[in-house]
Amino acid sequence: MKLKISLLVLIIPNIIIGTVGYFIAKNQMDNLGKTTLQNGVEMAIQLIDSANKQVEDGELSLQEAQERVKVYLIGEMNPDGKCTMSSPVNLGENGYFVAYDKEGLEMAHPTIEGKNVWETEDVDGSLFVQEQIKIAQEGGGFVEYSWALPTDENAIAKKITYNKIDPNWGWIISAGTYEMDFNDGANEVLVALAITLSISL
Numbered sequence: 001m002k003l004k005i006s007l008l009v010l011i012i013p014n015i016i017i018g019t020v021g022y023f024i025a026k027n028q029m030d031n032l033g034k035t036t037l038q039n040g041v042e043m044a045i046q047l048i049d050s051a052n053k054q055v056e057d058g059e060l061s062l063q064e065a066q067e068r069v070k071v072y073l074i075g076e077m078n079p080d081g082k083c084t085m086s087s088p089v090n091l092g093e094n095g096y097f098v099a100y101d102k103e104g105l106e107m108a109h110p111t112i113e114g115k116n117v118w119e120t121e122d123v124d125g126s127l128f129v130q131e132q133i134k135i136a137q138e139g140g141g142f143v144e145y146s147w148a149l150p151t152d153e154n155a156i157a158k159k160i161t162y163n164k165i166d167p168n169w170g171w172i173i174s175a176g177t178y179e180m181d182f183n184d185g186a187n188e189v190l191v192a193l194a195i196t197l198s199i200s201l
Contacts (some may be wrong), residue, residue, distance in 0.1 A: 010093070011037030033092065034142060037162040040089045044053050044097060045166050050177040052168040064117055066169065070108040073097040083110040094150060095177030099166075100136070107171055122146045123156055132163040136172040140164035150180070 051065040060068070070077075074097055075084035090099070099108040104118025117129045128145035133146030135141040142162050149155040 019164070028046065033179070034160065034162065037091060037095070037142075037175045037177070038140075039162070041162050041164050041173050042090055043089065044069070044173045044175070045138070045164060046174075047072060048166045048168050048171070066107075070099075070113075073099075074108055074110050077113070085115075090175035091175055094181055095175065098173040098174045098176075100133060100174070102133060102172070103168060104133065123148075132161060132174055133172050133197030134163045136163040136174070137171075144179075149176075 039180045047109055048069055051060065051069050055062050057063045073089075077083055089097075096110055097108065098106065098110075100117070101107055103116065104120075105116045106113050109115075114134055118130050119127065122128050122145040124146055126145050131145075132143045135143055140163060142160060144158055144160045147158050147159045149157055158179045160179050161174045162173055163174045165172050
């Protein structure tokens, strides 16, 4: 009986402390990830503003300025129509920028630039592109949706994007990645808890 009580005294506090620690860590990492996405979009809009000033000063054509911005955000376009996915802005392992016009045409995208995605749905039937454009036009904000992992089409995970409209060219700038890219560290806390509790027992 004493052994059972001792085990409970050991197990319950460990579970409580570990669970609370996990959720605190996950929440902090999620918030940090969201801040990274938002800052990335704000940076992209400033970049567009700077490029647009060069257009107004006659230093660049509009096409040249837009191409420079796209290369900076998502990399050079390859002959196969896909980008190199290189950017100085780290949006997470699977993160990248896209830009739409107000009708859902992909103005910049790593793989489907020039395609209209207005009617695109996620696995739950959510018209997330329309939601991204709507929230961007309302001043900016986050949109979450479910999407297949790039490494496994059958594995669905939650994606999160921050979206805001650029006042110069009218592009909706979206920076997004999978939520799991943010909180992998919190999952490690959970694994460490389980291992520690097993060893203790």
